[in-house]
Amino acid sequence: MARFFGFLLLILSVSLTAQTTDLSLQKQIFYARDKVLPALVHVEPVIKIYTRGERQSAVVTGSGVIFSKEGYVLTNHHVAANATKVWCTLSNKERITATVVGSDQSTDIAVLKLNLQELANPEVPFARLGNSDSLEVGQIVLALGSPLGLSRSVSMGVVSSIDRYFPDRGSMISPYNLWIQTDAAINPGNSGGPLINLKGQVMGINARAVFFAENLGFAIPINLVKEIAQEILKGSTVKRAWLGVEFQEIKDLREYLGQPKFNGVLVSQVEHNSPAEKAGLRIGDVIQQIGDVPVSAIYKEKLPTVRKIISKLPIQQKVRLKVWRDGKELSLNVSAIEEPFNDAPEYEAEKWGVVIKNVSRAIYRAQMMNDFKGVFVTSIKPGSPADISNVRNGDVIRRINSEVVINNADFQARYEKLIAESSRPVYMELIREAHPYFVVLKQKPTP
Secondary structure (H helix, E strand, C coil): HHHHEEEEHHHHHHHHHHHHHHHHHHHHHHHHHHHHHHHHHEEEEEEEEEEECCEEEECCEEEEEEECCCCCCEEHHHCCEEEEEEECCCCCEEEEEEEEEEEEECEEEEEEEECHCCCCCCCCCCEECCCHHCCCCCEEEEEECHHHHCCEEEEEEEEEEECCCCCCCCCCCCCCEEEEEECCCCCCCCCCCCCCCCCCCEEEEEEEEEECCCCEEEEEEHHHHHHHHHHHHCCCCCCCCECCCEEEHHHHHHHHHHCCCCEEEEEEEECCCCCHHHHHHHHEEEEEECCCEECCCCCHHHHHHHHHHCCCCCCEEEEEEEEECCCEEEEEECCCCCCCCCCCCCCCCCCEEEEECCHHHHHHCCCCCCCCEEEEEEEECCCHHHHCCCCCCCEEEEEEECCECHHHHHHHHHHHHCCCCCCCCCEEEECCCCCEEEECCCCCCCC
C-alpha cells in the first residue's frame, strides 16, 4: 500500500512539474510577443510592372519591423523593390506612408522610413535587435508577420539550422550569408517580418519559404541585417568590391591530393574581362590568402565568408593573392572594381515602346558578353517603333548611334536627348542570343 501511494505521489509530482513548465513556456511566449508585436508593420508597396511594354501598378503585401524611435523599418528587398509608394499599417491600425531609404538585392534587405508626421502621436514602439550568433539548433522562436495579408500573426517553431547554405542562383540569392532555417510557419506576406527569440529580441528577418514542403522557412541572420542596414542608412546603396570569380569548397580536392591539412578556396569560374582574369587567375586555382588574410573553405558553408572579404577590398588598389596552382605557390596582384551589376528599377522609354533595366550577372553570362556595359530589354509595346524595328524582349542594347550605352542611367540620358530630335532614326547595336544584331529604329515625329 505504501508503495502504491508513493507511486501515486510521483505521478502527481511529474504532472504538476509538466504543468508548471508549460505555464512558464506560455509566459515566455506572451512576453516575447508583447515585446515585438507593437513594432510589427503590415507593408503594402505599390509597385510598377510592365506588361507588353505598358506600365501598370500593383499592390503587393509584406511585413516589416520598426527598429528605431525615428521610425526606420526593416523589410525585404523583394518586398520594397520598385515601389512607387509604400503604405504601412501600424499595430494600432493607423495607416501611413513610408519612404524607401534603400535596399540591397544581394542580401534581400531593405530599409523604410515611416512618415511620422502623418501620425497624431509621432512616438512609435520599436523592437530590439539581438545577436544571431547566439542562436542554437532546437531553440524556440516566433515568426511574426502578415501571412497571405492576415496582419499581426504569430507562429511558433524551433531553429532547424543556423548555417543553411544556398548557391547564388534562383530566388535564394545569398552570396554573402548563411540562412536561419526554421519550422515556424512562414508564408507569402511574412516576408520582411521578424523572427524573434523568447526574450523578445529580433534574431532574423523572415525572407523565404519552400512551397509544397511542410514548415520549411528561412530568415536572414540579424547580424548581417544590422550591417547592411547601417550601410543603407549611410548612403542608400551598398557598394562592394568585385573580382569576377566564383568559388567552390575544397573538401574533395583535399581528399584527391591526400593532404588533410590543405587550405584555400577553389576557383570554379573566372568572368571574362574581369579583374580576376586580368590578374592571371585561372579556373582550378586555389586562393589561400587575400592580402594579409588567410582564406579557406573546406565546406561550402564557408564560401560566404570568403566573398565578404573580397567585397570589402579597396577599389582600384592592388592586393596580393597567394595562389596554389598545380602544386606550386604563386603570387598574383589584383585590383578590384566596384561590383558592376546594379539592380536599378526598370525604365520605360515610352516614345520608343521599350522597357529596359541594367544587365544582371545572369544576363551577362547568358549573352556571353565581353564586358558589363549595356541595358537589357524586358518588354516591348506591340506596334511601337521598337517593335516595328524588330527589337525583342531579351535583347541587350549595347550601342546607340555607335556610342556605348553604359547602364540604365546612361540609356535614359541618351533617350531623352534623342526624342527631342524625333525626325532622326536611331541606329542600335544589340546582342541577341550571344550574337551581334543591328536595327534602325524610326522615331515617330512629335506632334
